Amino acid sequence: MTFRDLIEEMHRKDPGVRAGALVGSDGLTVEEWHGPADDRDLPALCAEIVQFFRESDRIAAENGLGAAQEIYLAGDRALAFVRRVTADYYLVVVTNTGTVPGKCRFLLRQAARRAMEMM
Numbered sequence: 001m002t003f004r005d006l007i008e009e010m011h012r013k014d015p016g017v018r019a020g021a022l023v024g025s026d027g028l029t030v031e032e033w034h035g036p037a038d039d040r041d042l043p044a045l046c047a048e049i050v051q052f053f054r055e056s057d058r059i060a061a062e063n064g065l066g067a068a069q070e071i072y073l074a075g076d077r078a079l080a081f082v083r084r085v086t087a088d089y090y091l092v093v094v095t096n097t098g099t100v101p102g103k104c105r106f107l108l109r110q111a112a113r114r115a116m117e118m119m
Helices: 003-013 042-062 101-118
Strands: 017-024 029-034 070-074 079-084 089-095
Touching: 003 017, 003 029, 003 089, 003 101, 017 042, 017 101, 029 042, 042 070, 042 079, 042 089, 070 101, 079 101, 089 101
Parallel strands: none
Antiparallel strands: 017 029, 017 089, 070 079, 079 089
16 A cells, blocks of 8 residues: 555545645655646645645644644645654645545644554
């Protein structure tokens, strides 16, 4: 199984998942998957959102919350979820706005656990 397969499996379980990637801490995508008719610039989003995650991690640590494990960003046209896999890798998933965030977070947590086992 590849990292791409993990994201594609999330899409099979929830068709609202439109795209996703395994991303390094430098913001570069290692492997990505896009659903049909999804033309977003996923590498650009990943580069930005990993920096956002790292800043969120700093804020969480400085304020006694511990290390950040996950963030969720809701936009007008899509939702973005980021989950830490290891200290150096993250899973990023983009969904439709109608996706149930709790279900997506659950699927992302399962995929992150499997991704960590693959590393």
